[in-house]
Amino acid sequence: MPTSLPVHVIGGGLAGTEAAWQIAQAGVPVILSEMRPVRPSPAHHSSELAELVCSNSFGAKESDRAAGLLQEELRRLGSVIIHTADHHAVPAGGALAVDRGVFSQALTLQLAHHPLVELRREEVTSIPSEGIVVLATGPLTSPALTDSLQQLTGLDYLSFFDAASPIVVGESINYDLAFFASRYDKGEAAYLNCPLNKEQYLAFREALCQAEQAELKDFERETAQFFEGCLPIEELARRGEDTMRYGPLKPIGLFDSRLGDFRDPANRDKRPYAVVQLRQEDKAGQLWNMVGFQTNLKWGEQKRVFQMIPGLEQAEFVRMGVMHRNTFINAPQLLSPTLAFQKRPHLLAAGQLIGTEGYAAAAAGGWLAGTNAARLALGQEPLTLPETTMMGALFHFTSSASPKHFQPMPPNFGILPELPQRIRNKRERYGHYRDRALADLSQWQHSHDLALQVARA
Incomplete structure (x- = not known):
């Protein structure tokens, strides 16, 4: 009516x-x-x-x-x-x-x-x-x-404070390096994993620590203090060499099955030193979210640093990480x-x-x-x-x-x-x-x- x-x-x-x-x-x-x-x-x-x-x-x-x-x-x-x-x-x-x-x-x-x-x-x-x-x-x-x-x-x-991770176009990911797996092979292999060796990890951490950050507005700075549990990835990098490896880049239980059986001791040296995980963002699997990568880096810096991750060298980002009110x-x-x-x-x-x-x-x-x-x-x-x-x-x-x-x-x-x-x-x-x-x-x-x-x- x-x-x-x-x-x-x-x-x-x-x-x-x-x-x-x-x-x-x-x-x-x-x-x-x-x-x-x-x-x-x-x-x-x-x-x-x-x-x-x-x-x-x-x-x-x-x-x-x-x-x-x-x-x-x-x-x-x-x-x-x-x-x-x-x-x-x-x-x-x-x-x-x-x-x-x-x-x-x-x-x-x-x-x-x-x-x-x-x-x-x-x-x-x-x-x-x-x-x-x-x-x-x-x-x-x-x-x-x-x-x-x-x-x-x-x-x-x-x-109240948008701490969002970058989103990558699936077609731009190098699947020769990235692999599907769930931790300890439990459940569906719903995550896409980008493995880093020790040298790659340390170089990536150094780049994160040195990258230029975006300035928060005064009212955003007041709000940001409540998000200790949702820290930007660059802040985690600054807190210690292994902080990310015990957080969002934790490699435990993740193994590329294309390299063999993860339970075989002979494959111990093939296990990644750190892993960046990507989670499917849409039903069709065309978009992938970088898990735990909320960040306050400038957008150009994000692209430069995140493309250091194996498998994301040519990554196309549909949105960059943000932290703002x-x-x-x-x-x-x-x-x-x-x-x-x-x-x-x-x-x-x-x-x-x-x-x-x-x-x-x-x-x-x-x-x-x-x-x-x-x-x-x-x-x-x-x-x-x-x-x-x-x-x-x-x-x-x-x-x-x-x-x-x-x-x-x-x-x-x-x-x-x-x-x-x-x-x-x-x-x-x-x-x-x-x-x-x-x-x-x-x-x-x-x-x-x-x-x-x-x-x-």
């Missing part, structure tokens, strides 16, 4: 701004609540909507790159964020970058002057119990609203691919709060949550995007990944379903992913054309 109540969007970042715009463009009244400037944020510098906090770049703009494909999908779906970014773009080589002050001001004016948008400068301290609501409060969700969300779900679901929900336990809460279909979420990373990904979540909120208000069924599109793959991942090991994910080709044919050339392979995604998006738009026209009437 259609509702006469306005949809309530909480949070005026990229996701909330996009969601509010899509709802209003569908002809549905929307209340957009943003706590700034009533309650300042430790990361923001203005009270404008959609402020770009970290950089002015949306990433690579070519559509055969993951970020660029996501931008192109949003462009074709009428994203106000991408449209405004295109309009206020500045030279940045192969990236889509904007004049961030003008960009945010333009979006603030657009939303403030839309006849169906009511912009409220207020802190929302609890999730409304009635009506259709979109949560888009980002990684700096206020403590009061965080408590409300935790009470709603009843889960210990939030990561980042509140996000355990989306696979809570959300459907429509971005609605499974147990409360009229409550939706978008942006970094659901475990996506990047400006374009935030806008994508805002587009889908806003579109589906409007459809719910109009008495229509919510939409699910094709998994072969970057948007669809991203939200399929956030709703179906392992809840136990869920970490935020940026757009990347590793989450897309595999192509029917194997293509070794990476640029050519990505081009095929793009062509399939855009063709399927076009067909999907056509199949929903009547419904979308109604929703936007």
